[in-house]
Amino acid sequence: xxxxxxxxxxxxxxxxxxxxxxxxxxxxxxxxxxxxxxxxxxxxxxxxxxxxxxxxxxxxxxxxxxxxxxxxxxxxxxxxxxxxxxxxxxxxxxxxxxxxxxxxxxxxxxxxxxxxx
Amino acid sequence: xxxxxxxxxxxxxxxxxxxxxxxxxxxxxxxxxxxxxxxxxxxxxxxxxxxxxxxxxxxxxxxxxxxxxxxxxxxxxxxxxxxxxxxxxxxxxxxxxxxxxxxxxxxxxxxx
Numbered sequence: 001x002x003x004x005x006x007x008x009x010x011x012x013x014x015x016x017x018x019x020x021x022x023x024x025x026x027x028x029x030x031x032x033x034x035x036x037x038x039x040x041x042x043x044x045x046x047x048x049x050x051x052x053x054x055x056x057x058x059x060x061x062x063x064x065x066x067x068x069x070x071x072x073x074x075x076x077x078x079x080x081x082x083x084x085x086x087x088x089x090x091x092x093x094x095x096x097x098x099x100x101x102x103x104x105x106x107x108x109x110x111x112x113x114x115x116x117x
Numbered sequence: 118x119x120x121x122x123x124x125x126x127x128x129x130x131x132x133x134x135x136x137x138x139x140x141x142x143x144x145x146x147x148x149x150x151x152x153x154x155x156x157x158x159x160x161x162x163x164x165x166x167x168x169x170x171x172x173x174x175x176x177x178x179x180x181x182x183x184x185x186x187x188x189x190x191x192x193x194x195x196x197x198x199x200x201x202x203x204x205x206x207x208x209x210x211x212x213x214x215x216x217x218x219x220x221x222x223x224x225x226x227x228x229x
Contacts, residue, residue, distance in 0.1 A: 042219035105163040
């Protein structure tokens, strides 16, 4: 396990379709984060998990977005009824848990670039 | 007021010179501070973190933190064309919500 893996790397979808992305964190990391990044902006927090528990969900995340981490290992992010405004890079990151576990920063995956046409 | 503010640039620096990148943050409860480098089309890569006031050096990179002024900076010595990228400043408020908040980033261009 050499890092955080994301799949697919690129996704082009038609407006109104559903898409699902997968993230495999570093195996010993209990925390998993999803961010979204649009051109010219920094990554924006979407949600995060400690093991299988979803601890926080951003107000940016509409009801069309759902994330799961069923066994505390990999995570999926699903977007239903995609809109053109969903076009972005979706980044997954992981870190150790515990007080200050994130103090050394997150390790990001390569990201999934979504284009909604 | 945004939580993490950076000048978006671009900042142009001659090769071999010192590049100086600055960042301010609004939450005094912020406790860890990061600089990520991001090449176009790629994901962010952590290059420095700092949590104590003062300077922290790692190779050609120096991170500086001033909690009283809520100010973080990154110095890159002997700038190389390969340093051309967007540099993201980020802060962590652990024991509060334990997530990293990013600035918009500063685009750095090293002139050969």
